[in-house]
Amino acid sequence: MIFTIFKKELKDTLRDRRTLMMMLVIPILVFPIIMNIFVGVSATFSEEAATKKVKIGFVGDKDNYVLKQLKSLPKEMGKKEIVFYRDSVQLKKDLKLDSIQIGMYSEKQFSSNLESQKPAKLIVFYNATDVGMKDRAEIYLNTIEDIARQERILDLKLDEAKLTPLVTEYSNVASSEEMIGKLAGGILPYIFIAFGFLGCMYPAIDLFTGEKERGTIETLLTTPVARWQILFGKMGVVVLSGLLASTAALLGLSLSIEVLDVVENAELLAIIHGILSVKFILLLYALLVPLTVFFAGVMIPIAVYAKSFKEAQSIITPLNIVMVLPAMVGFFPGIELNLTTACIPVVNIVLATKDLIAGTLDMGLLAISFGVMFVIATLAVFVSYKQFDKETNILI
């Protein structure tokens, strides 16, 4: 009987345009669209920043050392134009107006200090809202400083090695999978939680509140089917919808990577392919099933209690924020899956998924996370059953 109800509810749900939009269309399209826009915009910005002609305002002598070096820097370091100023007041005004993008002010003693091999001070003005200009100034001036240092070493006839007391080399022992997992792995559980929740939402409201509102539940309750069977048949569809929405989001993400080529770095692409093994997907779904059952178990009592689609939606929508907030934990570096976090519902799924991607998942902690989610999902199902069994709830 549960399967009979499940089949009918699934057919009914798949014919609902609103549910289909939330369950399949939006999750599939959202990532290709967002990533395409993001990649397109950032590529345009990078290209523009690289080719943009930078106007550098300069206050100082015409034969200033920095000025001469600036002019002789290779064109590959970006196009530039020097504009001379008498003082820094007008220079700063023009910087604010974006007539120039970088301002340089050399002190009066700049050249004499440089000649007497003392530190010569140069003040660099920039507008922090003009992204990338400070970096551009740093690149130019670091190069010029390196040239000046080399010249001094030669003048002073010093051994460069003697001026280098330490040679430091940093070597990363984390694998690329770990790096991706720990730093960017938070995005995957976030997707699953956000879309899993949305995927459950409409079928839960439609199959419970909707059936009350349309007056079909009364007829169903007069059939010889037990209420728990009706509940389980309907809940099966809600859970499946949540899983389908998560899967659709994953497909959308894959589509962005494989078809739209948003990941151009071949090495990174190979690492992503390496992560997506059959074992990884199976373990991921093992975590997702209790999570989605939990979502369904939280939504169904509300949907059963609500008297109209609107009322149910107005209660469940804010709940979305409460559920998705713990998913943000995945974006904070340093929060790891341990005995404490494994006992916090939703957070444990997020952190376990991150570890799963990184390849550092502890099976003991996974078992605890799964157990906690299983218990809480069972509790949620029990609450759903109690609400669905309340005769004052199921009829308007």
Place this chain on the structure above:
Amino acid sequence: MIEITDLRKEFVLSKQQRKELNTTDKIAVAVDNVSLKCTPGRVFSLLGPNGAGKTTTLRMMSTIFKPTSGSINITGIDAIANPAEARRKIGFLTGSTGLYARLTPNEVIKYFADLYGISKSDFEERKERLYTLLDMHHFQGKRIGKLSTGMKQKVSICRTMIHDPEVVIFDEPTSGLDVITAENIIQLIRDCKDQGKTVIFSSHIMSEVDLLCDDLAIIHNGKMLFDGTMDSFKSNMQAENLTAEFIRIIKESN
């Protein structure tokens, strides 16, 4: 056969409900010690104004609600102890019954046949008979949401009768329907009677009651005010017509 004895239903009132009803009572009695007997081959009419307790009584009979006390016997089955067994014997139709708008009549009828565990051969035979009787063949594959009210009502009738119930419960079945669509229901009630089924229907339309019923009960504020045959009701009338007599009985009880 339906036999109910000393049936009582209490609802616990929430704070909001107490406020809305302007009462301090924590409990509302919807049905108060109602007893009645419906026999096969006769039409029993449960009459009462809005909020009298008719729907609650019928919902208890169809096992949607559990009574607070009392007993319900449906064709020899204790409906409180064995609700699922009792439901197999019941066909339930209300005027406000909705149908699954995204499914077709064929899909709805098959769904309910499956829920009642009907064999394939019985299903095919009954479906064909009911489709022919109700002239449903031409819209059997269309989505219910696109059907007219009359067509939807036919689907509801077919859904109610597909498991060939011994007892048929109608809760204000013609409410909100035009006369032509209501005629389908009236014909169905007559057919059920002719087939020897036990029929109970609730209404507040006296003309319908006069047209169809053999036995009659009047219920008001959850209490039974009259229980007898239609003939005895008519012969003891103090007012000039059925509607006036019904109003007189209700007013007298207040």
